[in-house]
Amino acid sequence: MKASLFQTRGTPLDRQKFTWRDLVQKPISKLDDDAYTRVRIILMNGIEAEAVGFQHACARMNAALQRPLADIRRVEHHQATLINWLIGPDHSPLETTIAYEQVAIDVTAAVAMREPDEYLAQVYRFGLLEDFDHLYRYSALLDRLEGKDANNILQSYTDILPGRPTAEEHRAPMDDLRKPYDKMSAEPITKLHALTIMAAEQQTRNFYMNIGPMYADPVARQLYAEIASIEEQHVTQYESIIDPNETWMEKWLMHEAAEVYNYYGCVEQEENPRIRAIWERFLDYELGHLQMVMELFKKHEKRDPMELLPEELPDPIPFDSQREFVRETLANEVDLRADGTEIVPKGKEGKVSREYREAINADGSPSETVSAGYKWSPGTELKRKAA
Amino acid sequence: MNQTGIVIAPEFANKMMENTDLTKPPRGDEQALAKVRMEYGKEADPVGTLPDPQLTGVKAVLMDKLGERLAFERTGTRLYDALIAPVQAAKSDIPAKDLQHIRDEEHVHFALVGAAIQSLGGDPTAQTPAADVTGVEGMGLMQVLTDPSTTVAQALHAILVAELADNEAWEELIELTEQAGNEDLVARFEKARDEEMEHLEKVRAWYKEATLKGKEATLNG
Numbered sequence: 001m002k003a004s005l006f007q008t009r010g011t012p013l014d015r016q017k018f019t020w021r022d023l024v025q026k027p028i029s030k031l032d033d034d035a036y037t038r039v040r041i042i043l044m045n046g047i048e049a050e051a052v053g054f055q056h057a058c059a060r061m062n063a064a065l066q067r068p069l070a071d072i073r074r075v076e077h078h079q080a081t082l083i084n085w086l087i088g089p090d091h092s093p094l095e096t097t098i099a100y101e102q103v104a105i106d107v108t109a110a111v112a113m114r115e116p117d118e119y120l121a122q123v124y125r126f127g128l129l130e131d132f133d134h135l136y137r138y139s140a141l142l143d144r145l146e147g148k149d150a151n152n153i154l155q156s157y158t159d160i161l162p163g164r165p166t167a168e169e170h171r172a173p174m175d176d177l178r179k180p181y182d183k184m185s186a187e188p189i190t191k192l193h194a195l196t197i198m199a200a201e202q203q204t205r206n207f208y209m210n211i212g213p214m215y216a217d218p219v220a221r222q223l224y225a226e227i228a229s230i231e232e233q234h235v236t237q238y239e240s241i242i243d244p245n246e247t248w249m250e251k252w253l254m255h256e257a258a259e260v261y262n263y264y265g266c267v268e269q270e271e272n273p274r275i276r277a278i279w280e281r282f283l284d285y286e287l288g289h290l291q292m293v294m295e296l297f298k299k300h301e302k303r304d305p306m307e308l309l310p311e312e313l314p315d316p317i318p319f320d321s322q323r324e325f326v327r328e329t330l331a332n333e334v335d336l337r338a339d340g341t342e343i344v345p346k347g348k349e350g351k352v353s354r355e356y357r358e359a360i361n362a363d364g365s366p367s368e369t370v371s372a373g374y375k376w377s378p379g380t381e382l383k384r385k386a387a
Numbered sequence: 388m389n390q391t392g393i394v395i396a397p398e399f400a401n402k403m404m405e406n407t408d409l410t411k412p413p414r415g416d417e418q419a420l421a422k423v424r425m426e427y428g429k430e431a432d433p434v435g436t437l438p439d440p441q442l443t444g445v446k447a448v449l450m451d452k453l454g455e456r457l458a459f460e461r462t463g464t465r466l467y468d469a470l471i472a473p474v475q476a477a478k479s480d481i482p483a484k485d486l487q488h489i490r491d492e493e494h495v496h497f498a499l500v501g502a503a504i505q506s507l508g509g510d511p512t513a514q515t516p517a518a519d520v521t522g523v524e525g526m527g528l529m530q531v532l533t534d535p536s537t538t539v540a541q542a543l544h545a546i547l548v549a550e551l552a553d554n555e556a557w558e559e560l561i562e563l564t565e566q567a568g569n570e571d572l573v574a575r576f577e578k579a580r581d582e583e584m585e586h587l588e589k590v591r592a593w594y595k596e597a598t599l600k601g602k603e604a605t606l607n608g
Contacts, residue, residue, distance in 0.1 A: 026427075026431060026432065030435065030519060031436065031514055032435045090434050090519050090522070090523050144465060144468070145469075145533065146462060146525075146526075147458070147463070147464060147465035148462070148522060149512060151512070152513075152514045215530070215533075216530045216534035216535075216536075217529075220533070378512040382494060383461075383497075386494060386495070387498075
C-alpha cells in the first residue's frame, strides 16, 4: 500500500461529508489513552490548521485557484475541527500546553534524527532544545499554579529538565532566519519534514496566543507571552528553511503530500481503534485532495506532479520516546546560539541578538521566575518536600 | 463606570427591546439542549479508569476518593500559596502566620493521603478519575485566587468554597475508610478532618469580616 499511496484515488471530494454530530465526537481519555494518541491529535490539528492557513494565502494571490481552494479548504477546516475537538475538556489549557510541548520535543527529535540534510538536522536540534526547555518551565507552572504533575500528561515518555534556557532563546529577528533547502535537489522527505514541523510550531504559537490571556495569574500570563514569542521565532525559523522559489502549485502539492504522509503515519501507529478509524478516513480524504491538486498541477504547471513526489512514501515519523537522542543533543549542543543563518558556539553570537535579549529581559524573566529552584519530582515538588 | 446593564443606556436598550419585540423567535425551548446533552451522555465514557491495583466495591471507591483528596489537598496548598502574598500586600488584618499554618496543614494532609494510597498498594503519582474531575472543579477557584484584581473578600469566598467542599469530603472519606475496614487510617483521617473544620471556621470568620468591611482594594493593594 505504501508504495502506491500517491496513486490511490482516495475519497472523492464530493463524498467528504460531515454533520455537526460527526464533527463533535467523544474526546479521548486523558487518563487512559496513550500520550502519543494525544500527540498525534495535536500534530494533525496543526497540519490541518497549516493547510487552511496556506490555502487562504494562496487564494489571496491566485484568482484562478480560488474555487478549488475554497472547495478543499472547507473540508480541511472540518477535519481540523473534528480532530481538535478530540482533546477532552478535563485537560486544563496548561495540561494541553504540556502535550503541545511533548509534540514539539518528540516529533522534532524524530525528524532531526532522520533528516538527511545535515544543516537542517542541526536546525531541528537547535529548535528542539528550546522546546525542551519550555516543557520544563510549563511543568513548573503546572505544579506551582494548579498543583498538578506534568507527568500525568507525558506518561514518562519525555524528560522534564532545563534545556537551552528560555530566557536565552530571545534573538533578534535576523538571527531566526535559516537557509532554505533547494527545491531542485532536496529529497522529498526533507520537504515533508519542514512542512510538518513548521505547521506544529505555527499552531503552538497560535494556541499560546489564545490561551495565555485566559489565565488570571500574572506569572502564567507572562510565561505564555514569553514562550509565545519564542514560538513566533520558531515559525520564522521553520518557514525560512522552505525554498521560497517553490511555485504556489508546488507548495500546494507538497502541503497535500505532507497531509497524506502524516495521516499515514497516524494510521500505522495508532492503538486506539476509534481514533485509528478517523485517521484512516482522513487519509482517504487527503488522497482525494492530493489527486485533485495533482490534476490542477498538470493543468497550471504543465508538468508531471510525480516529479515532486517520492515514488515510495517515506517511512512515517515515529511517535515514540526520544529520550536518549534528546539527552545527547542536550549534552552536546545546549550552548549553541544563532548568528544569522548559522548555528554557532555561544561566544560567536551577534551583538544585535544579545542586545535584544537584554532589553526584553530587562524587567525580569518570566521563565526564570516560574521555575526558580524547580526540580520535577513524581507527584509534584510538594510530594518531594513532604517526604 | 459599569456599563453592563440596560439602565445606563436607556435609549439603546429601548431600541433593542423594540427590535426584539418585532421578531418572532424560533419554536422550542431549552429542552432542545437537554436532548443533545442526553444523547452525548448515553455514549460518553467515564473520564478514565482507576490505576492499578484493580479493586472492586468499596475499596475501589475508596481508592478513587483518596486520589481525589490527594489532588484536592495538593491544589489546596497551591491555592493558599496564591492567597498569602497578596493578602499580606493588601495589609489585611488576617494574620500571615495563620494562613501559613493552614497552608502547611493542607500540605501535610496531601502527604497523609499519599502515604495512605501507598499503604493500600496504590500509586500516589497516578490520577484517579475523581482526582481528574476535582481538578476541573478547582480551576475556577485557582483563577479567582491568582487574579490580581480579586479583592481579599472575593479571594476568601473562593477559599471558603474550597474549605466547605473539603470538610464534606473528609467526612465522606472517613466513612468510606471505615466501610473498607481500614481502621488504622481512620484515626489519622479524623485528625485531618478536625484540622479542616478549624480551617473552615477561620476562613468563614475572615470572609465575613472582609465582606462586611466592604471597602476592599484589590488584592495587591
